[in-house]
Amino acid sequence: MVLIKSLFRKKPVDLLLLLLTWLSIVLAAAVLMLVVGYVLINGLPHIRPSLFAMQFTTQNQSLFPALVGTLMIVGLSLILAVPLGVFAAIYLVEYAKRGSRFVHIVRLTTETLAGIPSIVYGLFGFIFFGVFLGWGLSLMSGSFTTAIMILPLIMRTTEESLKSVPDTYREGSFGLGAGRLRTVVRIVLPAAMPGILAGIILAIGRIVGETAAIIFTLGNVARMPNSLFDTGRTLSAHMYALANEGTHPGEAHATAAVLLIVVILINALSSRIARLIKSS
Amino acid sequence: MNKTNKYSMKNVDLWYNDFHALKNINMDIPPNEITAFIGPSGCGKSTLIKSLNRMNDLVEGCKISGSILLDGESIHGNIDVNALRKRVGMVFQKPNPFPMSVYDNIAYGPRTHGIKSKFKLNEIVEKSLLDAAIWDELKDRLKKSALSLSGGQQQRLCIARALSVQPDVLLMDEPTSALDPISTAKIEELVIKLKTDYTIVIVTHNMQQAVRISDNTGFFLLGELIEYGNTQQIFSMPSDKRTEDYITGRFG
Numbered sequence: 085m086v087l088i089k090s091l092f093r094k095k096p097v098d099l100l101l102l103l104l105t106w107l108s109i110v111l112a113a114a115v116l117m118l119v120v121g122y123v124l125i126n127g128l129p130h131i132r133p134s135l136f137a138m139q140f141t142t143q144n145q146s147l148f149p150a151l152v153g154t155l156m157i158v159g160l161s162l163i164l165a166v167p168l169g170v171f172a173a174i175y176l177v178e179y180a181k182r183g184s185r186f187v188h189i190v191r192l193t194t195e196t197l198a199g200i201p202s203i204v205y206g207l208f209g210f211i212f213f214g215v216f217l218g219w220g221l222s223l224m225s226g227s228f229t230t231a232i233m234i235l236p237l238i239m240r241t242t243e244e245s246l247k248s249v250p251d252t253y254r255e256g257s258f259g260l261g262a263g264r265l266r267t268v269v270r271i272v273l274p275a276a277m278p279g280i281l282a283g284i285i286l287a288i289g290r291i292v293g294e295t296a297a298i299i300f301t302l303g304n305v306a307r308m309p310n311s312l313f314d315t316g317r318t319l320s321a322h323m324y325a326l327a328n329e330g331t332h333p334g335e336a337h338a339t340a341a342v343l344l345i346v347v348i349l350i351n352a353l354s355s356r357i358a359r360l361i362k363s364s
Numbered sequence: 365m366n367k368t369n370k371y372s373m374k375n376v377d378l379w380y381n382d383f384h385a386l387k388n389i390n391m392d393i394p395p396n397e398i399t400a401f402i403g404p405s406g407c408g409k410s411t412l413i414k415s416l417n418r419m420n421d422l423v424e425g426c427k428i429s430g431s432i433l434l435d436g437e438s439i440h441g442n443i444d445v446n447a448l449r450k451r452v453g454m455v456f457q458k459p460n461p462f463p464m465s466v467y468d469n470i471a472y473g474p475r476t477h478g479i480k481s482k483f484k485l486n487e488i489v490e491k492s493l494l495d496a497a498i499w500d501e502l503k504d505r506l507k508k509s510a511l512s513l514s515g516g517q518q519q520r521l522c523i524a525r526a527l528s529v530q531p532d533v534l535l536m537d538e539p540t541s542a543l544d545p546i547s548t549a550k551i552e553e554l555v556i557k558l559k560t561d562y563t564i565v566i567v568t569h570n571m572q573q574a575v576r577i578s579d580n581t582g583f584f585l586l587g588e589l590i591e592y593g594n595t596q597q598i599f600s601m602p603s604d605k606r607t608e609d610y611i612t613g614r615f616g
Contacts, residue, residue, distance in 0.1 A: 256460045256522070258422065259454035259456070260450070261476060275463055
């Protein structure tokens with residue numbers, strides 16, 4: 085307090101800025117706590133074993149099929165988009181001529197793709213995967229669509245983290261007579277791993293939170309998918325349906341709480357995996 | 365210098381796009397001696413040393429002409445650039461250990477060139493660290509991250525790393541410019557010891573360093589090799605006015 089008083093006398097503007105930054109921190113944290121707290125307080129009391137029944141019925145309002153659908157969509161689209169996005173970024177940063185026209189065009193395209201509203205992806209996925217390829221409303225249509233959605237995100241974040249790896253590491257490796265491939269795989273990728281992982285976590289968040297594109301391509305049927313070409317729903321779509329009907333607000337909140345916990349678990353799991361890759 | 369030269373450069377010119385960075389360099393580097401390149405910033409000394417193991421290949425828009433022979437063989441001809449860099453080790457201006465353990469830093473080079481045997485790798489790691497005079501400091505910390513070492517230790521680790529692939533030549537691009545005087549002294553002592561087994565080329569900003577450790581000195585200015593010869597001679601009786609001005613501190 086003494087410090088603040090003396091600061092107020094000597095440099096009132098500094099004090100004002102200090103208070104503003106404090107206020108921003110408190111506000112940012114408070115908003116997050118408010119949302120998380122609200123969801124948990126309203127959701128947790130409604131969590132009961134029958135919510136995790138294998139079959140959805142109008143009595144139990146089970147979220148389990150939606151939980152399985154969410155995990156499958158996340159898993160499948162990551163399998164599709166992560167290798168493609170990471171390899172594309174490696175090409176752009178490590179192999180392509182810096183500042184070439186081709187790189188410029190690819191970058192412009194990915195940036196544009198990243199800014200397109202998800203409903204547009206949904207419509208495209210519905211027409212291309214669902215109708216043109218005949219996959220209908222299915223896990224396949226859904227995961228390919230979300231994969232396209234997150235591809236630019238993964239490319240951009242991977243590119244940025246590759247670029248942030250100091251060139252001195254590359255020089256050290258080349259200087260020992262290592263080729264480009266070995267340099268990228270052994271030196272650059274491990275060093276860029278935390279940044280790549282951050283991109284993947286953002287991508288997971290985007291898939292999990294998606295409703296419009298999912299309802300267009302996966303559908304919104306509350307049952308356990310039998311195959312990759314079967315329809316289903318995700319937790320977000322489940323919440324949307326419950327909230328839309330308005331008859332089961334408690335279950336909708338419970339679903340939100342489960343969704344929140346699932347996201348936290350997936351993030352923890354991905355950082356564990358990344359650490360394993362790094363140490364091996 | 366009439367014995368068989370390690371490096372022999374004839375009419376070497378180098379451009380970075382339109383910038384003429386090296387102008388008609390003719391220079392022979394004798395084996396098992398220390399050759400120092402001195403000169404003010406931007407004079408081309410770093411560019412030349414990076415041409416000796418073709419690190420300039422990585423620079424966009426870099427063109428080189430003339431001939432550089434290593435043991436009588438052109439380094440631009442029918443030679444694998446990775447094999448060249450295995451023969452010609454490099455130590456950089458800023459210590460650049462990889463973000464991994466001390467052991468893995470040293471083992472990276474041999475592993476790159478196909479050595480898998482744990483026994484052999486252990487042997488190489490120990491020998492390289494011994495040769496770089498840092499074994500006693502690091503033998504109990506082989507599993508620790510190399511980034512936790514001090515700057516001077518990191519640089520000696522990088523020297524050990526360069527030695528791990530058994531090169532003939534060691535190129536050092538201002539290896540002590542980021543270090544304190546005590547670490548610098550240790551590295552200078554090490555470099556003098558290493559010349560019995562290696563040919564050493566060192567770029568330095570520090571003229572006293574060139575006097576202390578080198579056998580031959582080349583003075584560069586604006587991309588030209590102004591004067592080259594025995595270090596004692598260059599520093600006691602330079603034949604070119606510009607060399608004299610530089611070593612007496614009139615510019616640079």
